[in-house]
Amino acid sequence: xxxxxxxxxxxxxxxxxxxxxxxxxxxxxxxxxxxxxxxxxxxxxxxxxxxxxxxxxxxxxxxxxxxxxxxxxxxxxxxxxxxxxxxxxxxxxxxxxxxxxxxxxxxxxxxxxxxxxxxxxxxxxxxxxxxxxxxxxxxxxxxxxxxxxxxxxxxxxx
Numbered sequence: 001x002x003x004x005x006x007x008x009x010x011x012x013x014x015x016x017x018x019x020x021x022x023x024x025x026x027x028x029x030x031x032x033x034x035x036x037x038x039x040x041x042x043x044x045x046x047x048x049x050x051x052x053x054x055x056x057x058x059x060x061x062x063x064x065x066x067x068x069x070x071x072x073x074x075x076x077x078x079x080x081x082x083x084x085x086x087x088x089x090x091x092x093x094x095x096x097x098x099x100x101x102x103x104x105x106x107x108x109x110x111x112x113x114x115x116x117x118x119x120x121x122x123x124x125x126x127x128x129x130x131x132x133x134x135x136x137x138x139x140x141x142x143x144x145x146x147x148x149x150x151x152x153x154x155x156x157x158x
Contacts (some may be wrong), residue, residue: 030127037123041116046071046079048120051088051105055113059092059104088112 009017031045038048049069054060060068066076080103083089088109094100105113128136 033127034124037120041112041120044079044082046075047083047088050076050079050083050103051109051113052117054089054103054105055110055117059102061094062091062101062103065103083109 035045038045041048043051046069050065053065053068057068062076062080063073065071066073069076071079080089080091084091087106090104090106092102092104094102131139
């Protein structure tokens with residue numbers, strides 16, 4: 001592998017790049033761990049996320065689910081199809097506007113998420129136990145600040 005010793009970055013760029021790499025590695029590590037946990041319940045991460053959203057927020061229009069879970073409408077359709085097939089979620093048309101379709105947990109789905117969510121929450125707590133409560137709060141505040149930054153998500157000219 002060829003290295004480029006002549007490449008140097010100003011300290012602020014080097015710091016930002018190192019922070020980005022640390023964040024990406026951390027996200028990958030936590031994501032792998034939570035994915036393993038969720039697969040142990042017999043679900044995929046998107047399936048669990050959709051069921052968890054319905055469990056905590058109640059029935060939702062399909063159009064809102066993609067926004068809440070940060071996935072495409074095509075992915076919502078695919079995940080919904082699988083959950084409907086498993087008998088965990090149902091689709092219901094809105095009585096006032098037949099164009100709107102709601103996702104709802106079925107009794108089977110509600111029983112499942114009520115059973116597994118407390119275990120999931122406990123496992124996530126254990127994952128983050130390496131940080132003190134104060135560090136967790138501080139990290140969450142920093143991540144919110146970074147995520148809300150005006151330039152994040154804005155299209156950048158390349």
